[in-house]
Amino acid sequence: MSVKTLRKIPLERFVDLKVDYAFKQFFGTEQNKNITVAFLNAILNRTGHNAINEISFMRQEFGSEHVDDKQSRLDILVKTQNDLFINVEIQLTNQYDMMKRTLYYWSRIYTSQLRKGMGYHKLRPTITINICNFSLFEQTDNYHSIFQLYDNFEKFKMDDVLEIHFIDMNKFIKQWYAKQLNSCKNVLAKWLMLIGMVDGRKEKVYEEIYLELEELAMKDEELFNAFNVWQDLSRSPEDYYAYQSRLKYILDEAAKLEDTKYIAEKEGLLKGFERGIEQGIEQGIEKGIEKGIEKGIEQGIEQGIAQGIEQGIKHGEKKKQTEIALKLLRRNTDVETIVELTELTVTEIEQLKGLLD
Structure with missing residues (x-):
């Protein structure tokens, strides 16, 4: 491997993987399944016999049971070789509904498994992963928070059916710059560096993160392959146009929401x-x-x-x-x-x- 084969496009050309279109093209397609598997194992800290080895991409839209029901459109939904359901959502801007939206999506995925005549014991655990470009929890400085069902007093787990992850990209970037992370040993940090390197809202690329990623990719085959897939996505005229259109729409909607909130507060x-x-x-x-x-x-x-x-x-x-x-x-x-x-x-x-x- 050489630096020349890794670096093919200008830094400013890289798409922001926090934009849902780019995220789904990168992590949510059959041809990039190996990247998705490695990414999920890093987030869920699964290795050895507990690792995810195979996934199937599931339909992303849940139809309404009743006429007035709300439609659910997911970013990425997969089913593992052990029938574990994992939903991954990426959020570039804060829509101020993340908690309830997360629980709603989780419940729709979990209950969708149940078929007529099927026993409740056959319901499989469902995991939701939220990658957010904003902070949700002031109570912690951790960039990775995990929620499950525990007893308030003795802290024992009721069941493993519910597992919700929140990854705060702002806190991650802050800790990376403060040199509080060992990216050589922290597998998840490598993937979050990939996701956090470009800030589409600010039209900014963190070159320091790129330089470290470049060095890590020389020693990590999964990261090297992911880097090249990212570059192919970024230099595709069709994908780049779709990405730019989606980014503009997201930023316009965020601006409208802020304007509306400002008027209401005023x-x-x-x-x-x-x-x-x-x-x-x-x-x-x-x-x-x-x-x-x-x-x-x-x-x-x-x-x-x-x-x-x-x-x-x-x-x-x-x-x-x-x-x-x-x-x-x-x-x-x-x-x-x-x-x-x-x-x-x-x-x-x-x-x-x-x-x-």
């Missing part, structure tokens, strides 16, 4: 309806006093203020929800997102759209 939607509550209390007191006079000074004021405050708060909240919805509609935000942010109904939002026409 208007007080996510931080509470302080302004609406204040107005509601003022209106509520006024109405409460008026009602109290009619029914009797002492009893009326007491009951009227309570009911008035409640009605006033609701009125203030509704008014603020409507104002936020109108602003989001003017920014062409989709109806589903507005429903989630304002808790207005689809019908109410459609009526508001009519006001803008």
